[in-house]
Amino acid sequence: MNKTRTYLASFLLIIGLWSSLVIILIIVEKIILKLKIGSAGRSVLGMALYFSWLLIWYFMFRHIASLMLTKTKSPK
């Protein structure tokens, strides 16, 4: 195992997850939930944003996995 690569990637993944989660929380609480639309509309918009956050991360992980499968040689 290339430890530097693994540890650096783990570090960046966790930091990325945390910072994006905090940003999403701020956007939802400070912007979306203050919009002058109905309560249901705000809830749907907020939930949609959280869901999009999950979806973006999922596709990012899939992309990383697919990239690694393509770039690295099959182990002997």
Place this chain on the structure above:
Amino acid sequence: MKESTNYIAWLIPVIAGFLTSYLITPIVINLMEKRGITREDVHKPGRPQVAYCGGIAIFISFTISLLMALLAHPELALELSIIWGVTALNFLIGIVDDIKVLKGEVKTALTLIPVILVVIATFLWPKRIVLGRPRAPFVGRLRLTIIYWLLLPLAIAGPANAVNMLDVMNGIMPLTTSIALMGIIVSSLILRSWLGVIASLAMLGALLGYYPYNKYPARILNGDSGSLMVGAFLGILAVMTRQEMIILVSLFPHLLNAFLVISSIKSLKEHREIEKRPIEIRENGILAANRDRDAPLSLTRLLLLIGGPSSEKDVVKAYGFMQSVSTILAVITGWLVSIS
């Protein structure tokens, strides 16, 4: 609530838990081996049979540890009893699964039930058991009202199953959850949540005493009785101490793994039921990512794809590192929450 700042008394549960666990685990190992309750350690060459149901040792030690905490802090009796109750129910579900092997969907559904205990307690003692509106950095209390109650069953079932799903190699479960608990203790101190400190110390003691027997090469495997129980404990702790955000961050590796597995296999199947494995084991015990594009994506597979083939011990170390980063971020989250 009366402040429980008797620092010496805080040490009682952790010492009691550690000693009980350290002394009782060899007894459980012998008992399980004699009764033939063993499982294959699938990541070792030759797949040796190893004693199973390590959760029994953790549960007994945690119970004794919590009883000690209760004696030292009688003012927290109600809260500690609820935490114990939810943890015990998940332990029972785990034991049934260890013996009878439940289907993934059934097990997940069963872990949704223990939350009833919390809901009942909220209605019976509304002034002491206050739930809802979790605290988050920069924004203070989140405006989650109805949605919070809808998500509440997942607050316990989620961590329970996530910790269970990452319990794939020797020592990962007690190692990662112990590191997470250390962070929770620090953030509980920052937020002056004495319940968080005392309950975390009780479980930490039990896990630290158990870890030497579960670390590589394991003499006992946790079983679902261990991993479901510890995960559920973290969930109920988050709810009861209102540290949902902090514990969510400290469980990032577990939640990330669960999210990847569930979204790639698109169901709640047990790992035994999955046809294509995310990782392959070579004859010399080296683990490698399965290169089949249709194989499920787990965090271990992702790590092995990034870093290349590795020994089980090195994968566990990588998880320990990842958990440490999450724990530091959880403490930062706790500090940010305290100033928001």
